[in-house]
Amino acid sequence: MDILSHVVITFLISAILVGWIHPKIVQIAILKNIVDNPNTRKLQRKPVPVLGGVAVFFGIVAGIGSMYDIVNTEVLMIVVLAMMAMLYTGTMDDILNLSPKLRFLIEIVVMLLLITYGGYSVNNFHGLWGIGRIPEWAAIILTLFASIGIINAINLIDGVNGLSSGFCILACSLFGVLFLLSGNVSMTILATASAGALIPFFFHNVFGKTSRMFIGDGGTLVMGIVMSVFVISTLRTQSFPAKFVDDNIGLIPFTLAVLSVPVFDTLRVMFTRILKGNSPFEPDKTHLHHIFIQLGCSHIMTTLAILSLNLLVVLCWGGVVWLGGSIETQLYVVLTLSLLVTPGLYILLKNSIIHRTRFFKLLRHVGYGLHISRTRWFISIQNLVDKI
Secondary structure, eight states, X not given: OOHHHHHHHHHHHHHHHHHHHHHHHHHHHHHTTOEEOOOSSOOOSSOEEOOXXXXXXXXXXXXXXXXXXXXXXXXXXXXXXXXXXXXXXXXXXXXXXXXXXXXXXXXXXXXXXXXXXXXXXXXXXXXXXXXXXXXXXXXXXXXXXXXXXXXXXXXXXXXXXXXXXXXXXXXXXXXXXXXXXXXXXXXXXXXXXXXXXXXXXXHHHHHOSSSOOOOHHHHHHHHHHHHXXXXXXXXXXXXXXXXXSOTTSOHXXXXXHHTHHHHHHHHHHHHHHHHTTSOTTOXXXXXXXXXXXXXXXXXXXXXXXXXXXXXXXXXXHHHHHHTTOXXXXXXXXXXXXXXXXXXXXXXXXXXXXXXXXXXXXXXXXXXXXXXXXXSHHHHHHHHHHHHO
């Protein structure tokens, strides 16, 4: 079989098995009262099961395992172990509410194991500012900083239905295409299995009523590890994408564009908390998705709006590449756009809400006008999803 056949089989196995196990995990979560209870910070109105990460992890591992005798997936075993550690940590956090310091320490240890035993290290700038390979000590520091940031960025965007899973589907698709074209079979399988596992969960999370379940910290930490591995596999020395792309295609700008909204929104939120004298890990309602909710947007429209902003950054990066912009120009464009669509947009919308401007009234009117949760087609999909 060719690689496309492997991709299709992996995707179907992951998706089908998550669709099969999802309702069973919902029942377990309800039976054991493993739920996310509403409070002043949460957006849901009633307790929601919070073991979606278990279903997603099961689908990813099953998809990878289905290819074990066909392609070389042994290199992914260390990644699966890291995902397992994150799943356990996140699930315990969902149940016992672990301290941020303990979670942070576990994340560092897991990433050090990936660096030491898996060789996953961002050790090459691939021509950006004329820099190639960097010293090992600098690579370890950079890898830890970038990976911990990505893991927490994916965790912190999990605020409205479908946002974290929808973003990870988008990111897995973009990275998956790059890995497929460059011939990195193992990473292609991981991206395909991840997307396949997330899609059934996404539909239950967005459209489900009785079958709705949150991905939880277990799921977001697992996907944070996956996103980190994708970035490292793209940027490390002798990576498949580095050998595949032309010299004028910036891999660092590409990875930053794919992760632009969660990364820059998280940086803004944490920096703001520090300025206020609070812990950067103290939860609040100051994320970009909270602003869209305040404007009257539904969860699904908030998710679509934020994903569209992120995709816009990626498309603009592609436009700069097409126009022949240098790697440095690509980076500066991505940085500028990321600042505009996250901190810039947040400040604009927040000021509009505070001062009740005409722009705010217009956006609120549009937000309420785009509510689709009570439309006939939405209810039809909801009934279908709940029956599966």
